[in-house]
Amino acid sequence: MNNDRKLTVKRLIIFLILAFFPFYIIVPAMWSYYGEPFFASEREDVAVAVYAVGVFGMMIPSCANLITRLVTKEGFGRSYLGLNCKGKMGYFIASVLVPLAYSAVTMLFLCAVQLGGIQESLASPSLKNTGLFLLNLAFSIVIFFPAFGEEWGWRGYMMPKLMELMPKPAAVVAGGVIWGLWHAPLTVAGHNFGVEYPGYPWLGILFMCLMCISMNAFLTLITEKTHSIYPAAFTHAINNNLSATVLLSIFGTEAAAEKLTDMEPMSFFMEYLAVLALVGIVSMILLLKGGKKGSAALDNAA
Numbered sequence: 127m128n129n130d131r132k133l134t135v136k137r138l139i140i141f142l143i144l145a146f147f148p149f150y151i152i153v154p155a156m157w158s159y160y161g162e163p164f165f166a167s168e169r170e171d172v173a174v175a176v177y178a179v180g181v182f183g184m185m186i187p188s189c190a191n192l193i194t195r196l197v198t199k200e201g202f203g204r205s206y207l208g209l210n211c212k213g214k215m216g217y218f219i220a221s222v223l224v225p226l227a228y229s230a231v232t233m234l235f236l237c238a239v240q241l242g243g244i245q246e247s248l249a250s251p252s253l254k255n256t257g258l259f260l261l262n263l264a265f266s267i268v269i270f271f272p273a274f275g276e277e278w279g280w281r282g283y284m285m286p287k288l289m290e291l292m293p294k295p296a297a298v299v300a301g302g303v304i305w306g307l308w309h310a311p312l313t314v315a316g317h318n319f320g321v322e323y324p325g326y327p328w329l330g331i332l333f334m335c336l337m338c339i340s341m342n343a344f345l346t347l348i349t350e351k352t353h354s355i356y357p358a359a360f361t362h363a364i365n366n367n368l369s370a371t372v373l374l375s376i377f378g379t380e381a382a383a384e385k386l387t388d389m390e391p392m393s394f395f396m397e398y399l400a401v402l403a404l405v406g407i408v409s410m411i412l413l414l415k416g417g418k419k420g421s422a423a424l425d426n427a428a
Contacts, residue, residue, distance in 0.1 A: 146308060164176060211352070226364060280342075295410060337398070341406065370398060
């Protein structure tokens with residue numbers, strides 16, 4: 127192993143330790159304090175803690191990126207902090223439209239398969255629906271900041287390091303698994319899936335890793351094509367703020383919303399994963415088609 131490769135491995139290990147350590151300490155401590163898996167709690171006094179962990183926890187990867195660069199004297203070359211939108215606007219537009227599209231497709235799939243049919247599950251278009259959608263879309267600007275917190279860590283630091291060490295497909299899979307395992311304490315505490323599904327918590331951790339692999343492919347694609355972290359942060363924010371369930375709450379009927387409430391979370395996430403996997407496969411193909419083009423520009427990107 128040459129010196130450059132050793133240094134990349136060293137920096138990656140330091141980054142991962144810094145990124146993983148907080149959640150693996152904070153979540154068990156909070157579980158002990160509240161006496162229950164707090165992400166699945168129905169207590170109002172726990173809600174603030176859940177929100178704080180969710181928002182501030184998303185900043186951990188960026189903090190790990192920053193500290194690793196300072197400790198190892200790496201500097202901020204290849205930081206992906208440049209906007210770099212000239213000639214790349216298609217990827218910036220895709221960063222908004224793609225998460226809206228796969229969330230909408232998942233919603234329609236959910237209506238068709240689980241909620242009694244698309245026509246029966248969706249309400250007639252109205253100004254109220256349009257207003258709520260635009261409000262949520264605007265609120266994604268607020269969610270952008272914690273989303274940036276994750277993206278500058280995972281796509282702005284981890285993925286370039288992994289792609290230096292292994293082929294792109296292996297890097298995308300490895301990065302997705304790492305990202306999924308980073309969520310593991312939250313998954314065990316009831317985030318996304320609750321705690322009452324068969325195979326808890328291992329099935330939830332597996333699902334999270336598979337979803338992260340699929341999403342990692344698209345996020346890595348738009349990051350590498352633009353040499354900028356902002357498109358990935360846009361996608362992450364919209365993904366979290368305008369998911370299929372949020373869209374259904376805006377455009378769905380009351381009957382559909384009631385059925386969704388009674389639906390097992392795992393059943394929904396299986397359909398979401400099927401749609402997201404298709405996005406991941408297409409993204410991987412496009413990422414591989416790029417080959418090594420743009421590597422020189424990447425080295426100079428700020």
